[in-house]
Amino acid sequence: MKTTALIAEDEALLAADLQAELLKLWPDLEIVASVGDGEAAVEQALNLQPDVLFLDIRMPGMTGMECAQALAEDWPENGKRFPLIVFVTAYDQYALQAFERAAFDYVLKPVQPERLAKTCARLQERLQDRTTPTTAVSPLDAIVDQMRELLAAGRPESPHRMSANTPLRLIQASAGNTITMIPIDDVVYFEAADKYVRVVTAEREHLIRTSLRELLQQLDPQRFWQIHRGAVVRCDAIDTAQRDESGKLTLTLRGNLTRLVVSRLYADLFRGM
Structure with a gap:
């Protein structure tokens, strides 16, 4: 069976460029949907249950982080394996450190073929690992733990959260x-x-x-x-x-x-x- 992927990117040209590069690097990858906002990404991901998600960090409505959080909360226990997530982001050292700590992958805008090739190779390796008997059945514990780490690190798009010393009264x-x-x-x-x-x-x-x-x-x-x-x-x-x-x-x-x-x-x- 082909590996399936969903792209969530609000800039149409960037989405088309990412899809074209992916198909060059990974001919067997099937892009089952390309959407331009967070709500549609969650809806389509729950409906189609792709193997891989490419989520833009900054989208109208829900951000890529919020999409991942929503999916971690709503993913059916009896559904397919939770998808591997790749965040697509403009360069932000704070965001990248948070992603790395939580074991998520990321690519930077504009997408560089060399970096995307490494991401594709990493995804293929992880997907192959999932076919082994020891990992054939997996609850959402791993992704939930990763999301907790990422949320604990602070939302990448809002690194300067208000201090608890000045809370709303x-x-x-x-x-x-x-x-x-x-x-x-x-x-x-x-x-x-x-x-x-x-x-x-x-x-x-x-x-x-x-x-x-x-x-x-x-x-x-x-x-x-x-x-x-x-x-x-x-x-x-x-x-x-x-x-x-x-x-x-x-x-x-x-x-x-x-x-x-x-x-x-x-x-x-x-x-x-």
Whole structure:
């Protein structure tokens, strides 16, 4: 069977150039899709389950990092092996160090055939290793561990995150002509909602026009824990963390009836003492 790949790159010329170079270097590679934004990359990857993903770091909507995170969270346990990921990025020493620590591969823009040839050889070697009996069946543990390392190193596109010494203390939520001042201590959890973030307190909820990624940079990481790519909870508002037979964690909250699911990427936050 042919090796399959998906390209996610918002610049059409760069995507076409990458595809052409790949087909020269790897004639047996089948490009099953080429998409221009992060949401389409996740949708197509889950649908087609390619062997390799080439993800542009900076794309409209979701970044390449966020695509990888979404796929690590949503990849079906009974699906094909999780794809090998190659990040496509402009030169950024911070990003490259993070990728190397987490054992992801990368190529730089504009793509250089010599460097891409090494990446292709490395991918072919890894794919061959996957056919051995010892690695024929593999859960997502390895990719989850890699994603944890990459996330812990900080998002490559935002290396200068706000210091925990200057966390957000007050949120201003506007609705019509009214601006509501919400003390950060009143927030139970935040949840991504399209181009907005839901700010949920014990009494009510508000919408603010920002991304969860931008908001995270302003929150105290000791008090607010990301438990899913689309959810952040105030840790002292958590009542219990319950694990079912499949290992999935669900949180119950103080002062709120909502139950929040913890993705496998963040399950290690909850360990009994």
